[in-house]
Amino acid sequence: MDERALEKLGWGSPFQEGWHSHESEGVEPARIAADYGVDYMLYSAHGNLRATVPGRLRMAIRKGESIRPVVGDWVAVEPRIQEGTSVIQAVLPRRTQLVRKAAGRTDEEQVVAANLDVVFLVSALTRDLNPRRLERYLTVAWDSGAQPVVVLTKADLCEDVVAARERIAELAPDVPLHVVSSVTGEGLDVLWQYIGGNRTVALIGSSGVGKSTLINRLIGAARMEVGEVREDDKGRHTTTHRELFVLPQGGLVIDTPGMRELGLMENEEGLRTAFVDIEELGAGCRFNDCRHENEPGCAVLEASRDGRLAPERLENYRKLNLEVTRLERQRDAQAQARTKQETKKSTRAYNTFQKKRGR
Structure with a gap:
């Protein structure tokens, strides 16, 4: 195993520990570079490889016994070099x-990318700039475990x-924020502090905010197709799949398609961290379980009334908190239903066994 070649792809001690159980299986480590739905493209010590998932692993994924590979994952592969x-x-x-709720009415999670060090939250300084988004x-x-960095594009x-x-x-206020222009080059040099040392950075944001153009500037070549800017200042969305790029200067970036839907999962920790100001204000509420709606002695409502907290920020917090709570209830209800179903199956199996014994 050529560890020096793998280190350029983000390999390190955390993955070496997980690799020990695979060392004797005649396989090698590789990293998912692109996900095409049916098959994958991998980076390996041998170069780029096409990859497929065998029926055994697909079955384990359907049963929930294994996870589906996504861009950024390290995998054990059986290479066929020739x-x-x-x-x-x-x-x-x-x-x-990086996880979001799958698009549509389902409450299943969708892993957008894996093994990230930094997440660039990209938004354009145009009429589409949306604080609530x-x-x-x-x-x-914050839920991903990676460091968030806000990148405001199209400063020009x-x-x-x-x-x-x-x-x-x-x-x-505690999240790094940088203003850049991929046209003039303003602010781009500052972003390298997050990418160096073979770290992996994912870019997420709405369609047309300039993610692909930014990646082209970091790569130093037009690797990503870029759409024209419309009259409303929005770029045309061109990215259709997630892809991991190795930068010539070191480091890796993941481009993602623009997300029309970014549903939350039921982890409250990211919500608390994103709205730490409301959490801190909430410590002064009269009731420990205050929902900051109409309870007496609510320090959050008081801050909203006197101008210390923007009313629209509080409203968005309530909306997102309701979304997380609703998902928690759905998961609990589904878990109870599964337990009830398993109990019925066990009871039927026991009764059948007892009848056979009685014969």
Whole structure:
């Protein structure tokens, strides 16, 4: 195993520990570079390999006994070097993962990318700049276990960058925030502090905010197709799948398609961290279980009335908190239903066994 080649792909001690159980199986580590739905493209010590998932692993994934490989995952593969292909045999334990609720009415989670060090929350300094959407992105980023960084693009199209920056900075004063322009190059050098040392950075944001253009500037070549900017300042969405890029200067970046839906999962920790100001204010409420709606002695409502807390920020907190709570209840109800079903099966099996014994 060429560990020096793997280190350029983000390999390190956390993955070496998970690799021990696979060392004697005649397989090698590789990293998922692109997910095409049916098959994958991998980075390995041998170069790029196409990969498929065998029926055994697909069955284990359907049963919930294994996880589905996603971009950023380290996997154990059986390489077929002459053919340029490989077969994925197992997925190594993840350090971090960016998760959202799958699109639609389902409450299933969808892992967007794995083994990230940093998440760039990308938003454009145009008419599409939406603080409420960024609050949602921050919640998901904090849940991932990676470091969130807000990147405001298209500074060349903004008439008042200072005012826009201050408006967004108020949402998360402890989160790094950078203003950049992929056209003029403004602010791009600062972003390298998060990418160096073979770290992995994922870019998430709405369609047309400039993620692909930003990646092209970091790579130093036009690797990603970029759509034209429309009259409403929105770029045309072009990314159709998640992909991991190795940068010439070191480090890796993951581009993701624009997310029309970014549903939260039932982890409250990310919500608390994204709205730490409300959590701190809530410590002064009269009741420990205050919901900050109409309870007497609510310190959060008082802060909203006297201007210390923006009413729209409180409203978005309530909305996201309700979303997380609803998912928790759904999961609890589903767990109870499964337990009830398993109990019925066990009872039927026991009764059948007793009847056979009686014969």
